[in-house]
Amino acid sequence: MYQTDNSTAAVSQPAATAAGSAGFFTDGNPATSTPATIVPAEWLNAVMMELVNVVIGAGLTLSKTTYNQVLAAIKRIGQNTVVLADTGVANAYTAVNATPLVAGTWVDGVVQAVKIAHANTGASTYAPDGLPAIPIYGLGLQALQGGELALNGTAILMRATIAGVNSGNPIAVLMECFGGTQQVPNSTSSQHAMTLG
Incomplete structure (x- = not known):
């Protein structure tokens, strides 16, 4: 990829004209x-x-x-993974994206990586770009209990809406957080991770 560089090329980009009606190319007739x-x-x-x-x-x-x-x-x-800075407080996490998320782009499947500035002590929420806060759930699809979001850890959160979880309202699933405790569902077969208690 290279910019045009022949002898007739302009040395600077000419100013744009006013936008007209959007259209398509035609060969004419x-x-x-x-x-x-x-x-x-x-x-x-x-x-x-x-x-x-x-x-x-x-x-x-x-x-x-x-x-x-x-x-x-x-x-x-x-x-490349953009790691966002945690701009919230313990248990109420926020972050700002370079291109802010809006209701139409903060949808199921969107993943956010957030450098945690405050360890969580219990149930927590995430609200990127000033959007409404949604609860953070672990992989066991339960609210956080404390210790899952470690200070200076990077949390990987994915927005999801799952029938029967949080009354069918959106959640941010904590996929992992370096240094934090990982919540897992109850085991159902051998070789599965086991929960405490």
């Missing part, structure tokens, strides 16, 4: 006097810079002779 879509430099610059920024955002150096850099960049970015 001489029989109906429909003109072909003009492909303006502004559009080409936008597409080029979107791709360039993916490559640079992954920490790669643009190369004029490498033709899989966007793919490599997407793979590298997909491997």
Whole structure:
């Protein structure tokens, strides 16, 4: 991936024009006097810079002779885990994402990694980006009891809605927290983890 670099290239990106109605390209049709879509430099610059920024955002150096850099960049970015800072208090955890989650993006399956600044002492909640707090449950699908979220541990939380759990309302399932106690369900067969008590 590389930016255009021939002798007619502009040294800086020209200013964008006002947005018009969104549309699609056409080859035109001489029989109906429909003109072909003009492909303006502004559009080409936008597409080029979107791709360039993916490559640079992954920490790669643009190369004029490498033709899989966007793919490599997407793979590298997909491997990166953003660890959010815990901005809440013990038992009421909050964090701020660079691109804030909203009701339409904070959905089942979304995973958050949070560096815990306050160990939990009992049942706890998680509320990213000022959204309503939801309870944190362990892998045994029970509310936390204390000690699961260790100070300076990284908690991996996944939003889920499970019939029969929390009255069918959303929860944040604690997948793991480095240094914290792991809640497990009651064992049902040999070779399963056992619970205390």
